[in-house]
Amino acid sequence: MTGTTSASGPHLPRYYREPAELRTPVGFPNYKSTALRAPLRTPVDLAHRLTEVTGPVLGEDRVRPEDADLTLRNGGEAVGQRILVFGRVLDSDGRPVPDALVEVWQANASGRYRHAVDSFPGPLDPHFDGLGRVVTDSLGRYEFMTIKPGAYPWGNHHNAWRPAHIHFSLFGRAFTQRLVTQMYFPDDPLFGQDPIYNAIPAAARPRTISRYSLERTQDNWALAFEWDIVLRGTDQTPFETEDDGDVA
Amino acid sequence: MTVDPLDVPDVTEPYQPRSGQRGSGFLDGPFRLGPTPSATVGPYLAIGLTWPDGEWAAAEGSEGGFWIRGRVFDGAGEVVPDAMIETWQADPDGGFPSPEDPRGASSYPGFRGYARAQTITGEYQVFTLKPGGVPDGEGGLQAPHIDVSLFARGILDRVVTRIYFADEAEANAEDVVLRGLTDDQRSTLIAERTDDGYRLDFYLQGDRETVFFAV
Numbered sequence: 074m075t076g077t078t079s080a081s082g083p084h085l086p087r088y089y090r091e092p093a094e095l096r097t098p099v100g101f102p103n104y105k106s107t108a109l110r111a112p113l114r115t116p117v118d119l120a121h122r123l124t125e126v127t128g129p130v131l132g133e134d135r136v137r138p139e140d141a142d143l144t145l146r147n148g149g150e151a152v153g154q155r156i157l158v159f160g161r162v163l164d165s166d167g168r169p170v171p172d173a174l175v176e177v178w179q180a181n182a183s184g185r186y187r188h189a190v191d192s193f194p195g196p197l198d199p200h201f202d203g204l205g206r207v208v209t210d211s212l213g214r215y216e217f218m219t220i221k222p223g224a225y226p227w228g229n230h231h232n233a234w235r236p237a238h239i240h241f242s243l244f245g246r247a248f249t250q251r252l253v254t255q256m257y258f259p260d261d262p263l264f265g266q267d268p269i270y271n272a273i274p275a276a277a278r279p280r281t282i283s284r285y286s287l288e289r290t291q292d293n294w295a296l297a298f299e300w301d302i303v304l305r306g307t308d309q310t311p312f313e314t315e316d317d318g319d320v321a
Numbered sequence: 322m323t324v325d326p327l328d329v330p331d332v333t334e335p336y337q338p339r340s341g342q343r344g345s346g347f348l349d350g351p352f353r354l355g356p357t358p359s360a361t362v363g364p365y366l367a368i369g370l371t372w373p374d375g376e377w378a379a380a381e382g383s384e385g386g387f388w389i390r391g392r393v394f395d396g397a398g399e400v401v402p403d404a405m406i407e408t409w410q411a412d413p414d415g416g417f418p419s420p421e422d423p424r425g426a427s428s429y430p431g432f433r434g435y436a437r438a439q440t441i442t443g444e445y446q447v448f449t450l451k452p453g454g455v456p457d458g459e460g461g462l463q464a465p466h467i468d469v470s471l472f473a474r475g476i477l478d479r480v481v482t483r484i485y486f487a488d489e490a491e492a493n494a495e496d497v498v499l500r501g502l503t504d505d506q507r508s509t510l511i512a513e514r515t516d517d518g519y520r521l522d523f524y525l526q527g528d529r530e531t532v533f534f535a536v
Contacts, residue, residue, distance in 0.1 A: 083423035085458065089353070090535070097358045097477045104361075106475030109396035110525050112533050117506075119481070119498065119534035123455050124468045127419035129409060129435035130426075135372070165354045178369025186365045190403075203368050240362070240369055246421050248409050248468055249536050253479060255360040269360060272477050277358045302357045309351040 085126050088249040089165050089308040094274055101272035105229055121249060128247045131174045132208050140206040143179075143219040151201035151220045153182025155295035158283070159216035162209050162243060164250070164306035169213025175302075176242040177205040177217065184223030193225050218295065224263055236263040236270060245304040256300050257282045359478040364403055366472065367439060376438045378408060378449035380431030385413065387518030389484065390446045393471065396526030404440045404473035406523075408447050408484070410466070415453030451486065457497040464492035464499065471523060480533045484521055485511045506532045 090096075100111025119125065144151045158177075162170040180186045180203065183195030187202050205217045224234045238255040245251070257270065259282055264270050273281060280303070289297035362370070379386050389408075393401040411417055411434070416427025418434050429450075438445040454462035467484040485493055485507075493499050499507050509531045512519035523531045 085423065088536075089356070091356055091358075095355065095358070097360065099476055099478045099480060101477060104475070104477070107477065108475075109399075110401070110473060110475035111477070112480055112530060113396075113526050114530050114533070116480070116533045116535040117502065119536050120458075121536065122458050122463065122497075123417065123422060124409065124411065124463075124466065125536055127409075127417040127421045129433060130419060131435070163354060165356050167352065167354055176369050178365065186368060188365045188368055190364050205369075240360075240366075242362075242370060246419070248470075251407070251470055251479065252357060252359060253362050253472055254357055255363075269477070273358045273360070277355060280355055280357050281360070303354045305356050306353070309353075 085121060085123065086247075087121050087308040088126070088247065088305045090305065091277075095277045097273050097277075101268055103230075103268035104272055125249050126247045128244060128250065131244055132172050135174060136206045136208050140204075141217045143177075143201065143203065143205045143217065146200050146202050149200040151181065152198050153201075153220035153223075155218065156221050157216060157218055157289055157291065157295050157297040158239065158256070158300065159214070159286075159289060159297065160283075160300040160302060161213045162215060162245075162302045162304065163213055164245065164304045166306035166309075168306065169209070169211075170245050170250075170304060171209055171211045171213055173209040173213070173246075174244050175207050175209065175215050177207075177219075177239050179203045179219065179222040179239045180225055182220050182223050184225030186225075195223065195225065221258070221296075224261075229268060230266075233266065234263050236261040236267050241302065243302060243304065250304040252302070252304055254302075255281065258298065259283065259285055361474060361477050362405065362472040364474045366403070366405055367441070370405060370437065371439070372437060376436055376447050378410065378433055378436035378447055381448065383431045383448075383450060385450050386448055387451075388446050388448055388515075389467075389512060389519045389521065390444050390515070391512075391520050391522045392444050393440050393473070393523045394525065394527070395475075398527070400440075400443050401473055401525070402440055402443060404445075404471060406438055406440070406445045406447075407470045407472075408436045408438075408449065409468045409470075410434055410449065411452040411455050413450050413453045415455050415462075454492065459497060461495060461497065462492070464489050464496035466496070466498070469523075476525075480525075481536050482523065482531050482533050483510050484519075486519060487511050487513050502532060 100107035181198045181201045185195035243252045283298040283300035286297040286299045393404045412429035436447040452465045457463045470479045512521035
């Protein structure tokens with residue numbers, strides 16, 4: 074991003090912030106854990122200055138090639154439906170985000186996480202730990218091979234089951250672009266009763282659902298699901314300031 | 322040769338929306354893809370987000386290095402043991418190890434500027450260096466500060482706050498962000514000195530609710 078210098082310092086990008094009606098709220102009453110955890114006061118607007126428009130460079134040195142295949146762990150093959158998950162990381166201006174670290178984690182085929190806190194009696198799989206890491210290529214593309222995660226119960230309400238999902242964590246280029254989210258699968262019958270999915274405003278929910286890809290499905294091997302992830306890009310709306318008249 | 326606008330080939334492929342991006346086909350504003358909405362990090366973040374070197378924003382043994390520690394409290398006053406905080410800050414000269422810094426990426430020895438810490442023990446801890454002053458875009462310098470993202474089960478979108486330092490009273494008084502807050506609000510952002518660094522607790526709710534920022 075090229076900057077122009079003025080008396081007040083270099084020109085910085087401003088990152089687009091979705092209006093509230095398209096953004097996941099921090100708390101949601103039907104998701105009970107938010108009651109004591111989601112902050113209640115209105116957040117204070119923070120202008121985007123140098124700390125907000127910069128971000129860490131985290132990439133290749135954190136990732137090994139085998140991190141892109143979650144189906145082969147501890148010297149054996151994980152049980153379940155093999156799936157290729159692929160897509161692009163873009164910003165909201167449509168530009169690819171290259172060299173971006175993508176971290177994923179998920180339950181195994183039985184819906185069980187390899188985590189001390191998960192007491193759901195779905196069997197653990199010795200060949201599945203549920204952790205994957207990849208870095209986007211020069212066109213912002215990513216892909217990894219995994220097992221389709223199972224749905225699992227979680228006690229939020231009677232017979233509460235999470236739709237199958239994969240957790241994603243992404244850094245863009247800037248602090249403002251940091252994103253932790255969840256990818257879902259098409260036509261999941263559990264969407265209707267899931268408050269984590271339904272906390273997302275209806276108009277934005279489709280953005281979290283992957284698309285089945287016949288083109289990338291591997292014959293005799295694995296189904297494929299495509300999911301593009303969009304990070305915040307530049308805010309292109311005119312910014313009114315007191316010194317607008319000075320700007321040519 | 323003119324094109325007949327009504328000469329439309331038969332549509333043989335069923336309509337297939339792409340990964341959730343739908344629209345009228347007409348631009349009614351600036352071109353924009355809809356950003357992917359956030360979701361909670363959930364209770365199992367340790368599977369995906371644990372790094373052996375996560376807590377080290379600066380390399381072990383760095384001159385001037387110190388620990389920042391603290392707890393995260395929920396609205397019932399209970400310690401949150403499954404939160405993750407991430408920190409991002411300038412180096413002691415006020416530069417950022419990021420190509421997005423229009424002044425050029427800095428390369429302060431042993432300094433990553435970024436740390437990630439979970440609260441499994443009841444506390445987070447981050448080893449770092451005191452950030453330098455960073456231009457505030459209005460001709461002055463911001464006080465030394467650290468940007469913080471806080472994630473946890475029960476929080477659907479990360480919340481953002483800042484850490485300032487109690488022993489920078491003069492710079493804090495001039496800081497463009499702190500100046501916009503009340504005394505009570507400011508006090509939630511200021512880390513107190515300890516034997517080996519600083520301490521700042523975060524309050525998600527309650528009388529002492531930390532000031533969180535919309536970025």
